[in-house]
Amino acid sequence: MASWQQYLQDNRARFLNDYLDLLRIPSISALPEHAGDVRRAAEWVARRLEAAGLEDVRVMETGGHPVVYGEWIHAPGKPTVLIYGHFDVQPVDPLDLWSSPPFEPAIRDGRVYARGASDNKGNFVLAIFAVEALLRGEGRLPLNVKFLLEGQEEIGSPQLPAFIAEHKDLLACDLVISTDGANWGEDQPSVSVGTRGLCALQIDVRGADSDLHSGLYGGTIQNPIHGLGRLLDSMRGPDGKILVDGFYDSVTPLSPEEKENLARIPFDEGTYARSLGAPGTFGEPGFTTLERAWARPTLEINGIWGGFQGEGPKTVLPNEAHAKISCRLVPDQDPEEIIERIRGHVERNAPPGVQVTVRAFPGSARPYVVPRDLPALRAAQEVLSEVYGKEPYFVRTGGTVPVLALFLTHLGAHTITVAFGVEDERFHAPDEFFRLKNFDRGQRGYARLLDRLGGE
Amino acid sequence: MASWQQYLQDNRARFLNDYLDLLRIPSISALPEHAGDVRRAAEWVARRLEAAGLEDVRVMETGGHPVVYGEWIHAPGKPTVLIYGHFDVQPVDPLDLWSSPPFEPAIRDGRVYARGASDNKGNFVLAIFAVEALLRGEGRLPLNVKFLLEGQEEIGSPQLPAFIAEHKDLLACDLVISTDGANWGEDQPSVSVGTRGLCALQIDVRGADSDLHSGLYGGTIQNPIHGLGRLLDSMRGPDGKILVDGFYDSVTPLSPEEKENLARIPFDEGTYARSLGAPGTFGEPGFTTLERAWARPTLEINGIWGGFQGEGPKTVLPNEAHAKISCRLVPDQDPEEIIERIRGHVERNAPPGVQVTVRAFPGSARPYVVPRDLPALRAAQEVLSEVYGKEPYFVRTGGTVPVLALFLTHLGAHTITVAFGVEDERFHAPDEFFRLKNFDRGQRGYARLLDRLGGE
Numbered sequence: 001m002a003s004w005q006q007y008l009q010d011n012r013a014r015f016l017n018d019y020l021d022l023l024r025i026p027s028i029s030a031l032p033e034h035a036g037d038v039r040r041a042a043e044w045v046a047r048r049l050e051a052a053g054l055e056d057v058r059v060m061e062t063g064g065h066p067v068v069y070g071e072w073i074h075a076p077g078k079p080t081v082l083i084y085g086h087f088d089v090q091p092v093d094p095l096d097l098w099s100s101p102p103f104e105p106a107i108r109d110g111r112v113y114a115r116g117a118s119d120n121k122g123n124f125v126l127a128i129f130a131v132e133a134l135l136r137g138e139g140r141l142p143l144n145v146k147f148l149l150e151g152q153e154e155i156g157s158p159q160l161p162a163f164i165a166e167h168k169d170l171l172a173c174d175l176v177i178s179t180d181g182a183n184w185g186e187d188q189p190s191v192s193v194g195t196r197g198l199c200a201l202q203i204d205v206r207g208a209d210s211d212l213h214s215g216l217y218g219g220t221i222q223n224p225i226h227g228l229g230r231l232l233d234s235m236r237g238p239d240g241k242i243l244v245d246g247f248y249d250s251v252t253p254l255s256p257e258e259k260e261n262l263a264r265i266p267f268d269e270g271t272y273a274r275s276l277g278a279p280g281t282f283g284e285p286g287f288t289t290l291e292r293a294w295a296r297p298t299l300e301i302n303g304i305w306g307g308f309q310g311e312g313p314k315t316v317l318p319n320e321a322h323a324k325i326s327c328r329l330v331p332d333q334d335p336e337e338i339i340e341r342i343r344g345h346v347e348r349n350a351p352p353g354v355q356v357t358v359r360a361f362p363g364s365a366r367p368y369v370v371p372r373d374l375p376a377l378r379a380a381q382e383v384l385s386e387v388y389g390k391e392p393y394f395v396r397t398g399g400t401v402p403v404l405a406l407f408l409t410h411l412g413a414h415t416i417t418v419a420f421g422v423e424d425e426r427f428h429a430p431d432e433f434f435r436l437k438n439f440d441r442g443q444r445g446y447a448r449l450l451d452r453l454g455g456e
Numbered sequence: 457m458a459s460w461q462q463y464l465q466d467n468r469a470r471f472l473n474d475y476l477d478l479l480r481i482p483s484i485s486a487l488p489e490h491a492g493d494v495r496r497a498a499e500w501v502a503r504r505l506e507a508a509g510l511e512d513v514r515v516m517e518t519g520g521h522p523v524v525y526g527e528w529i530h531a532p533g534k535p536t537v538l539i540y541g542h543f544d545v546q547p548v549d550p551l552d553l554w555s556s557p558p559f560e561p562a563i564r565d566g567r568v569y570a571r572g573a574s575d576n577k578g579n580f581v582l583a584i585f586a587v588e589a590l591l592r593g594e595g596r597l598p599l600n601v602k603f604l605l606e607g608q609e610e611i612g613s614p615q616l617p618a619f620i621a622e623h624k625d626l627l628a629c630d631l632v633i634s635t636d637g638a639n640w641g642e643d644q645p646s647v648s649v650g651t652r653g654l655c656a657l658q659i660d661v662r663g664a665d666s667d668l669h670s671g672l673y674g675g676t677i678q679n680p681i682h683g684l685g686r687l688l689d690s691m692r693g694p695d696g697k698i699l700v701d702g703f704y705d706s707v708t709p710l711s712p713e714e715k716e717n718l719a720r721i722p723f724d725e726g727t728y729a730r731s732l733g734a735p736g737t738f739g740e741p742g743f744t745t746l747e748r749a750w751a752r753p754t755l756e757i758n759g760i761w762g763g764f765q766g767e768g769p770k771t772v773l774p775n776e777a778h779a780k781i782s783c784r785l786v787p788d789q790d791p792e793e794i795i796e797r798i799r800g801h802v803e804r805n806a807p808p809g810v811q812v813t814v815r816a817f818p819g820s821a822r823p824y825v826v827p828r829d830l831p832a833l834r835a836a837q838e839v840l841s842e843v844y845g846k847e848p849y850f851v852r853t854g855g856t857v858p859v860l861a862l863f864l865t866h867l868g869a870h871t872i873t874v875a876f877g878v879e880d881e882r883f884h885a886p887d888e889f890f891r892l893k894n895f896d897r898g899q900r901g902y903a904r905l906l907d908r909l910g911g912e
Contacts, residue, residue, distance in 0.1 A: 196671060198671075200769035202769075207734050207735075208732040208733045208734040209732065209733025209734075210733070212732065213855065214756050214758065214782060214784065215652060215654070215784055215853070215854045215855030215856055216749070216853070216854050216855055217732065217749070217854070218749075218754040218756045218784050219696075219739045219740065219749055219752055219753075219754040219756075219784070219854070220728070220737055220738070220739055220748055220749045221729065221732060221734045221736070221737055221738050221739070222696075222734070222738035222739075223756050223757060225688075225757040225759075225760050225779075226692055226756075226757055229685045229688045229757070229760075230689055230694055232681075232682070232685045232689075233685045233686055233688075233689035236682055238686055240675075240678075272676070276664040276665065276668065276673065277664050277665025277666070277775075278663050278664040278665075278677045278678070278809065278810075279663075279809055279810065279811060280677075280808070281676055281677055281809070282676070282677050282808055282809030283675045283676055283677070283678075292675040292676055293672070293673070293674075293675055296675055298670070298674040298675040300670050300674045300675075300679050300682075300771075300773055301679060301681040301682055301685070301762075301763065301774075302670065302763050302769070302770055302771060302772050302773075302774065303681075303762065303763035303764035303770070303772070303774065304681050304685075304760055304761065304762050304763060304777065305760065305761045305762075305765045306757075306760050306761075307757065307758050307759035307760060307780070308758050308759035308780060309759050309778075312817060313656035313658075313758070313780060313782060313817040313819065314759065314780070315654065315656065315756075315758060315782045315856075316758050317756055318757075318758065318759065319733075321760065322765075323681075324763070324764060324769060324770070326670060326769060326771045328670065328671055328674050328675070351694065352736070352738055353734065353735055353736050353737070353738030354734075354735065355735060361768060361769040363769065397671070397672070398672050398674060398675070399669065399671030399672055400671055400771075
């Protein structure tokens with residue numbers, strides 16, 4: 001028997017090799033030709049869970065890419081945590097922008113370069129190593145642990161909602177720890193306490209039967225592009241405020257405490273805009289850029305098209321125009337309700353002389369926010385402060401992680417996201433990397449977190 | 457010697473055969489592979505002018521498709537008219553919608569079906585036949601005649617402006633008769649007294665360096681599509697009135713007389729909208745649909761694009777949006793001035809957080825209107841009344857015929873458009889046709905018009 005700290009130190013080289021092994025599997029979930037590799041990754045993960053001492057380990061079918069489950073539930077009276085992560089990765093194109101091949105992990109300057117190095121392989125393996133260190137080193141875990149590792153996160157987890165709903169008993173837990181996140185900086189931890197929801201739709205505007213000669217007919221009937229432009233412009237004021245009736249009604253305002261937490265995070269408007277190549281920041285008045293990014297809903301046109309798009313002029317009066325819109329939602333906005341509000345707005349504001357239809361896209365997601373008094377949040381804060389020597393920022397993410405709301409709905413469990421990568425590690429881009437400094441820190445962090453949640 | 461009437465009657469079969477011969481030449485100016493056919497048509501036309509008795513006939517180079525010139529100028533003290541038309545035609549696709557091959561003219565129910573049957577071969581050959589009948593039948597013309605027949609009208613006559621400017625002396629005349637028009641109905645003549653001008657431009661809106669994740673960045677910077685939509689919406693009110701500052705300043709209002717003339721033309725809003733498949737008519741308040749189509753300027757978006765256009769949703773915050781705009785102009789609007797007014801509007805209304813540029817396209821054209829007291833207009837009215845047994849409508853065309861303003865600028869001559877096709881004869885579409893009834897009527901009409909203009 002050894003302390004988990006000793007065990008981690010003794011097995012450092014082996015764990016690093018295991019991590020590099022996993023990175024060599026090109027488990028790209030978006031590309032059908034890599035479906036076998038996603039399954040290979042699932043089997044690798046299953047074997048690794050078994051090696052760590054987990055029980056009832058299985059590769060389970062979803063109808064799409066598989067998930068891997070494993071558990072150790074021999075701590076009666078102690079809480080049960082479900083550790084979530086994903087072993088699939090994003091595609092790698094453009095390949096020529098990589099400094100080394102994406103599935104041949106290369107260590108340079110204390111960093112591991114490979115697709116998935118940080119998102120999410122580099123994070124969830126650390127939790128497996130931490131569990132192994134506790135279990136093999138000290139002979140037992142301080143609480144009950146289940147793993148749910150999936151293979152389709154990068155394509156939006158299409159089969160996961162049904163899978164979770166159908167396996168409520170197997171996955172039953174008191175808390176979810178998601179490893180799918182990142183910290184604010186190399187030495188600045190952060191805890192994400194919320195993600196935005198999502199809904200999306202398309203607006204189609206139709207005029208005449210076919211494109212018309214703008215000389216012969218221009219001025220006599222409505223131009224669908226003008227009609228669509230009018231409609232879209234009516235949805236959002238020039239200042240960025242969304243004008244759809246009731247759009248903000250269900251938004252829970254930020255508490256003074258959270259506003260204060262966000263204001264504490266160093267943020268420079270100019271640096272931010274320059275990093276994106278934009279002339280400046282812009283958005284709903286009365287809120288800071290971070291507040292708008294994380295805690296305010298959006299209505300963005302994702303695409304628009306109609307008429308002639310080629311070189312030079314073409315004097316056509318087009319007969320169709322289309323726009324795609326998506327909204328990021330914050331608690332307690334409901335995606336279906338927002339779609340209906342937009343539909344109502346379009347009906348009330350439909351321009352004359354054209355026909356307008358609204359089609360909602362499937363795949364909407366509810367926003368999620370961790371209750372600020374959740375004891376596990378306090379535990380995460382303390383552990384991160386300990387391993388980084390610095391208080392974490394409480395942040396949110398503007399993106400959407402549908403699984404968080406699903407865990408709450410189906411398992412009744414809240415999720416804390418604790419990860420050890422950093423936001424700048426080029427997720428989804430060429431030369432994705434992970435800092436080896438956090439490879440060790442992460443294993444210690446997850447072990448401490450489990451200890452702390454088990455009541456030490 | 458014979459009267460021109462007798463000559464036309466005696467040569468009817470030959471003239472019809474000549475017309476069908478010309479229709480067999482696939483002189484599509486838009487398609488490079490038909491450049492040889494356009495030239496073949498030019499040579500056919502040149503031979504036909506010579507056969508008619510015209511002198512100094514030449515196929516002349518423009519740098520693009522050629523023009524054909526011919527003259528008979530032996531009537532000292534009499535005015536000189538320049539007869540304009542074009543021997544090139546539109547492409548024929550979709551070919552499968554033709555009832556018979558487009559370049560194998562077929563006579564069915566008193567109609568000749570072929571590409572170019574009406575636009576414009578079927579009209580200008582009638583003027584050649586009329587000139588031949590006068591010249592060969594009566595031995596002389598009642599006035600001086602020049603022909604200018606071009607081969608690039610259907611592609612916007614790119615080299616014609618320079619050609620006219622360089623051949624002012626050769627083309628010098630007192631009046632232009634354009635054969636490139638059409639009548640209101642089979643038995644209802646009309647005279648077009650105006651065409652709209654044209655200017656066109658593109659607006660480009662740019663935000664960040666690249667497309668961004670709408671979750672991570674949505675709400676923090678301006679979305680170029682929203683910015684563009686705002687800008688476009690600011691240019692035209694929901695009622696169709698153009699809001700660009702000073703846009704209408706140079707518009708000459710319709711005289712009460714012309715308003716009355718237009719009101720006399722039978723027009724049904726419902727039938728018009730249904731014929732286009734549109735839910736209804738629409739446009740600038742305070743004007744009838746015909747007034748808007750012919751005598752009011754327009755600002756139409758011809759195309760718009762930005763962001764994602766594929767199937768389903770994509771939650772992207774796009775970094776570019778683009779729109780093409782064209783304006784139809786009426787006297788005395790100046791295309792360059794309108795471009796500058798739009799540019800000024802864009803500058804004053806540029807949305808924050810994005811960069812906006814305006815690029816004017818070449819190929820603008822001035823509007824043209826025939827002075828209502830032009831004696832030749834009265835002559836055309838009388839001749840049409842005579843050959844149709846019905847007073848013509850005074851109409852305008854909403855389209856643009858740049859050459860009309862060029863004749864005025866470079867030759868100092870006004871143009872009357874007198875043609876014998878009908879507006880419903882499917883120009884530019886499958887199954888274009890020409891009514892044989894007007895084949896005879898047109899020859900008589902052009903002969904009478906020349907007589908009348910020569911002072912009989």
